[in-house]
Amino acid sequence: MIHEVQGGHVQAEIHKGIATIEFFHPQGNSLPGKLLNELAKEIHSAGHNKEVRVIVLRSAGEKAFCGGASFDELMAITTPEEGQAFFNGFAQVINAMRKVPVLIIGRIHGKCVGGGVGLAAACDYAIAVEGAEIKLSELAVGIGPFVVGPAVERKIGTSAFSQLAIDAAMWRNGDWARRKGLFAELHPNLDSMDESILRLSTTLAASSPEAMQEMKKMFWKGTDHWDQLLTERAAISGRLVLSSFTRTAIQKFKEKAVKA
Template sequence: MNFETISVEVDRRGVATLTLSRHAQHNAISGLMMRELTAAAGLLSEDGAVRVVVLTGEGESFCAGGDLNWMKEQIAASREERIAEARRLALMLKALRDLPKPLIGRVNGQAYGGGVGLISVCDAAIAVEGARFGLTETRLGLIPATISPYVIARIGPSAMLRLATSARLFDAAAARDIGLVTAVVAPDALDAAVEAEIVPYFAVAPEAAGAAKALVHALSPPIDDALIEMTLTRLADTWETPEAAEGIAAFLEKRKPAWASDPTR
């Protein structure tokens, strides 16, 4: 499997490690990465030798969210083009969520926006102490629309409300408390903790594990085409607001947006 933004390695046991490989960009999600992750999910789904998939990031970050150049492209894009790109992200997340194999997140560092979405489609996730998380879209005048079905399914609407509306950052312990990650360990214990999460899957029938995963999804609120289209429409609507225009301009110009104020004054 040859990719530019990710790597896939499968060991002799059938453990596939899917690594986001844009170290210099803190593994931010680009349009190409979306396409490559979707393709990798398809290949791993069909590979009968693969028993478990581990999703991680290269370097000290897990995933910093949307790539800056990708964001700039969205500024100049039409409504239809923005919806198409958002749909690409949504379908990438759905492809990973629907993998008929256990998917374990090895959260080696910070995760913001789309990075939180990636953790949310994992069946379990182990994070390092010191990792920081955030649904930071509202700081740009946007909303975490595309990732929201997956994040809400993971942490529930109450936690999502608090985090999405405030864009506050939170630590690994808080991520564990709300169910975003299942365990928090020291950096030097991360690999051992991931291995401990992997081992039980070798005692179960692979197809039964996939069927059990599909059963849980079938018994949960559906993330179907209608829901995905609704989130894409809401995101497109938000992109067209004056707040989004100001928020994104301020971000690119490295200044505070006009609507940000000092709460201590």
């Protein structure tokens, strides 16, 4: 099933116990609010489908895995309530990934920015290629990785998370991400990555669903408060995005992108 959303799509299909969920947006796989909502719904639906044993989360295209929040939508926000509602879309996706009773494999085929790093961190097992650089760029536009922060910090630790959050202009390469634990595997090319994803997803699809469900609970122990926490964090971002600093910074980023 495919859902067309604001020029992009969210698509899901199930084959032999493996649910593949794909998202796409022509602006670097950035995530507008409606696409985030559809992505959260598809993850929840697949995760509670009795035919599904494992989820593979991927994005379409050959460039970025995920460009993070949609700049166009950020610029359209006019009130703190609208801002919170937008950033809560990321909270919904992360919480859906956290709460579904199946394991999620992430296919990270390219760069991850901001919320894209959060998606990779919320996967239970992320498999990437060597070109999959990462950057938490939020501070550069006057906000911070408040919503995705808990997922990133849980996966790579406070020190590495703070390094990403503070130096918001610096790209870290795939090897850095693998050594810090964000990526479980790093492959030299797409074929090698996809071969590993197929191998692991096929193995998990034939494994005990009860055992994997209990493992998932164990992996995410101590996160039961995230429904409230991430909503509170979304309010912080929703307030900061209205600042003149953020408006000016986003406009500069957009102008730079157009010239490029």
